[in-house]
Amino acid sequence: MLSYSTRPRGGVVHTLALAEALAEAGQDVTVWTLGRGGDSGFFRAVDPRVRQRIVRFPDVDGEGVGPRILRSIETLRAAFDPAGFDVVHAQDCISANAVSRCVRTVHHLDHFTTPELVACHERAITRPFAHVCVSAAVAGELAEGWGLTATVIPNGVDAARFAAAAGPAAAPDRRRWRDRLGRYVLAVGGIEPRKGTVDLLEAYALMHGTSRRLVIAGGETLFDYRDYRTRFDKRAAELGVHPIVLGPVDHDELPSLVAAADVFAFPSTKEGFGLAAMEALAAGVPLVTRDLPVLREVFDGVARFAADPAGFAGQLRAAAEDPESLREAGQNLAAGYSWQTAAAAHLELYRSLVPGRPAVAGPVAPPPPGS
Incomplete structure (x- = not known):
C-alpha cells in the first residue's frame, strides 16, 4: 500500500487502519510513504505486523506546489520496488503516479488549476487498472466523468x-x-x-x-x-x-x-x-x-x-x-463500520484481480528490528 505522507490526513489514517486490518487477517502488508521534512515515522504507532518503508523527502526552501508534486512522485518512484508484491494499492494521486500498475482508491475528486496537479490527478485516475471508492456518490462521479467502474468499499471507523x-x-x-x-x-x-x-x-x-x-x-x-x-x-x-x-x-x-x-x-x-x-x-x-x-x-x-x-x-x-x-x-x-469489514471486502477484490494466488497466507510475524 502506498501513501504520500506520514502525517494525519484522512487518506493516511485510512491507509494505516486498512493495512493493520489486512495484517490482522493474515496478509503480508508493507506501507510505503514519503517522510516529509525529516519524518522517520507515522503520526501514531503502527501495528508491528505492518512493514513500513518511509522514503526520505527533505523540504526545499521556496519550492512551489507544482515542483514539490513532481519531486514527490519522482522520489517515491525511484525508491519503490514492486518485486514480491501480488497487489500494489495506491491511496492518492501522488502514489498512483509513482507506480506503473496499481489499484487506486479514489477518496474524492478534486479540481485543480496548478498544471502539474491537473496532470497528476488525471493520470492517477486513468492509469490504474482497478479502482476503489469509499462511497457510491464518488463512484458515480468516476463513472460519469471517465466511464470507469469502481468497487465501492466504505471506510471503517475506530x-x-x-x-x-x-x-x-x-x-x-x-x-x-x-x-x-x-x-x-x-x-x-x-x-x-x-x-x-x-x-x-x-x-x-x-x-x-x-x-x-x-x-x-x-x-x-x-x-x-x-x-x-x-x-x-x-x-x-x-x-x-x-x-x-x-x-x-x-x-x-x-x-x-x-x-x-x-x-x-x-x-x-x-x-x-x-x-x-x-x-x-x-x-x-x-x-x-x-x-x-x-x-x-x-x-x-x-x-x-x-x-x-x-x-x-x-x-x-x-x-x-x-x-x-x-x-x-x-x-x-x-x-456498524469496521476496518475488519473493509479489509475483507478488499481481500475479495484482490482475489478477483490476482487469480490463482492465495489471498491469506497465515499470520505474519513482526519484522525484525531495523528491517
Whole structure:
C-alpha cells in the first residue's frame, strides 16, 4: 500500500487502519510513504505486523506546489520496488503516479488549476487498472466523468476509541479540554478551501449570542493554503469573531477533544466519506454537515444538513440545544463500520484481480528490528 505522507490526513489514517486490518487477517502488508521534512515515522504507532518503508523527502526552501508534486512522485518512484508484491494499492494521486500498475482508491475528486496537479490527478485516475471508492456518490462521479467502474468499499471507523472518549473513565480528559476552551463547536481538518472553513466562520458569526467558541483542529497538508488562511483571518477580523485554531492535535488527544465538543461542524465542499464526522458520531457528538450527495448517502438520518452559512448557523444552534435527538442513531451508525469489514471486502477484490494466488497466507510475524 502506498501513501504520500506520514502525517494525519484522512487518506493516511485510512491507509494505516486498512493495512493493520489486512495484517490482522493474515496478509503480508508493507506501507510505503514519503517522510516529509525529516519524518522517520507515522503520526501514531503502527501495528508491528505492518512493514513500513518511509522514503526520505527533505523540504526545499521556496519550492512551489507544482515542483514539490513532481519531486514527490519522482522520489517515491525511484525508491519503490514492486518485486514480491501480488497487489500494489495506491491511496492518492501522488502514489498512483509513482507506480506503473496499481489499484487506486479514489477518496474524492478534486479540481485543480496548478498544471502539474491537473496532470497528476488525471493520470492517477486513468492509469490504474482497478479502482476503489469509499462511497457510491464518488463512484458515480468516476463513472460519469471517465466511464470507469469502481468497487465501492466504505471506510471503517475506530468507533470504540471515540466512544470510550465519551465514557465515564475519560471524563478528566474531556474536562481538561473544557477548562481550556470552554464550550465549543468543533471542526477538524484545518483551514482550507475544501473544508469550507470560511463558510463556517460566516455561520459562526450568525450564531448571535452564543457562548460557545469556534475551535478548529488539524491542518496537515501538502498544499499551500496561505492565501486562503489570509482570507480567513481578514474575514474573522471583519466579523469580530475570534476562533481558536489548534493546528494538528496529537493522535491520543483527538478523541477527547471531539467528545468534549457541543457540536461537530463539517462544512466540507468535497468529501469521499467523512471519516472525521463519523468519529464524532461515535463519540455521541451532534453533527451538522454540508448538504452534499455523498454526505446524504453516508449520514442521512443521523446528522443535520445545511447548504449555506445561514443554514449552518441555524442547524448548529438547533444541534446544541437538542444534543440527544440523533445521538443513539449516530452512535449505532458509526459502530456498524469496521476496518475488519473493509479489509475483507478488499481481500475479495484482490482475489478477483490476482487469480490463482492465495489471498491469506497465515499470520505474519513482526519484522525484525531495523528491517
